[in-house]
Amino acid sequence: MSRPHLAVAAEPVVPAVPAAAGPRYAWLVFALTFGLLLSDYMSRQVLNAVFPLLKAEWQLGDTELGALGGVVALMVGVLALPLSLLADRWGRVRSLILMAALWSLATLGCAVADSFGQMFLARLCVGIGEAAYGSVGIAVVVSVFPRHLRASLSAAFMAGGAFGSVLGMGLGGVLSAHFGWRAAFAGIAAFGLVLVACYYLTISEERLRGLQERMGGASGSAAPARQIAARRIVRELLMVPSVLCACMGSALQLLVLASLQAWLPSFLSRDYGMATGNAGVAAALLVMIAGVGMVICGALTDRVARHAPARKWQMAIAYSVVCCLLLMTGFRLHTGPAQLALIGAGMLVAGGTAGPASAMVANLARPAIHATAFATLTLINNLLGLAPGPFLTGVLADRIGLAGALQWIPLASAAAVLLFCIGRRHYAADLRRLESPDHPALRADPAASA
Structure with a gap:
């Protein structure tokens, strides 16, 4: 149930939000x-x-x-x-x-x-x-x-x-x-x-x-989503190659992060001989590093790309490359402080593409359908990244051991790099096409005007 709002007679409804506030x-x-x-x-x-x-x-x-x-x-x-x-x-x-x-x-x-x-x-x-x-x-x-x-x-x-x-x-x-x-x-x-x-x-x-x-x-420049047919919204998102590349690249990078979140406690227990409780605490600290890294990488991306939004693609590529190199190198080292340091550094950038990918999806979708656009990102993140990551790691671990599996899982970051590079090539053209009044997704919806 919507709540009442203040209105001024004969004027458009503008809620009382002081400019300073x-x-x-x-x-x-x-x-x-x-x-x-x-x-x-x-x-x-x-x-x-x-x-x-x-x-x-x-x-x-x-x-x-x-x-x-x-x-x-x-x-x-x-x-x-x-x-x-x-x-x-x-x-x-x-x-x-x-x-x-x-x-x-x-x-x-x-x-x-x-x-x-x-x-x-x-x-x-x-x-x-x-x-x-x-x-x-x-x-x-x-x-x-x-x-x-x-x-x-x-x-x-x-x-x-x-x-x-x-x-x-x-x-x-x-x-x-x-x-x-x-x-x-x-x-x-x-x-x-x-x-x-x-x-x-x-x-x-x-x-x-x-x-x-x-x-x-x-927000005022876009037609309300309720006036747009559902199939037109979906088509608008699926027609933009750079949106799909941003979503799929983000998902592959999250595959790496989800695998580490699920299996780091077992890795620390098996390879470092930690008790279950201590391994859980240590793994939680590494997950916290990943969370802090998301914030840092997002802020850094905004700083670098403030006057050149296309640089968000370059930042996403850089985070994926660094993550791949740090984690693949780290899991190939012998157990010890150096290995843990590299794993921690890799975790810092493992989720670094989350901010740039979300920003690119937001830029490539009209405000009226932002929730649906982010849901598309969420869906692809789950189906290609968060869900299969731990399972794929377990399948590999049964064949080559957990440490061996964790050495190869970061290769998903290399695939993410490829997708981000493809998306970067289409980004400018997709923006122009989306903003054009002749774009089929932006034409008047007959169902809405009926």
Whole structure:
């Protein structure tokens, strides 16, 4: 349900956002949207912290435990695009509030589940709620900031996934150790519901539109997504080669990062003889390095490409090349400080393409369909990167050992370089074609005018 807004008689509706408060409100939008992203990944990853307790209490097998985690990723992969398309049409703020409320309540449902079946249903609802949050959340954030900050903001936003994962596992572990596994789910759910209430009370579609107009945003220049046929939106995205290259290059780079996130604890345990707890902590620190690296690389990209947006492609290429060289070299060294240093350095740039890729996708799509464009990025990231990465590493590990597998997985970064190079060649022409009034995707939609 939309909230009332203030209107001035006989004038267009412009929400009361003082010019001086515009930037402050934009950062409030970012902070609350980022906070909900933390809640998203905390709700997703808290399960990992209570695996041993669930296994013991309900006598579950590893396959059942894996299903509880996998159903969330499955829902995100399947529903990200259609739900983001609906959000572009229905209203992004209302959609975000509904999504966050759903996954928080579903996480609370996990706390009161009495069987595997009930827990599975609750986790499925967590996945439905989280499916489109990343794409719609980024669309909201980039809509209230200047174009030259898109890589920084997108990278910082996506890094929230790494930070939220660490927080979910850490806080879940502490709460479950002191109060039981049900308290872990309940605590994470309470955090999410508080943020939902804050978002509902402070953020609205009307205030966002007013802020975009005061800051020179482009939202008013695009037709609302509800006036555009769904197939026309999809065709508009699929007609742009550089969009597909940016998405696929980002996915291959994330394949490397996802593989390391999944297998670093096992690598440290097997090759360094670390206890399971110590290996988990060390791996979490490396994941944190990757999250910090996303932010740093995004900010650096915006600085370098501020007056030449096409340089974002060059930065993405550079991050992929450096990642490939550092990780392939590091995993070929003998165990020791030098190896860990190179792995840490590789993790710093492993997610570096996230910001540039998101910014390029935003630049190549009209503001009215940003959520759908980011959902396309999310879908490809999941199908080509996040989902197959850990599995492919496991298949290779069964044949050549885990250390050997990790030596070859970084080659995916080389493939990402090739895709970014192809996208760079098409970028300028795609921008001109997209901005042309003769572009078929920008012509008037007969269905909308009927």
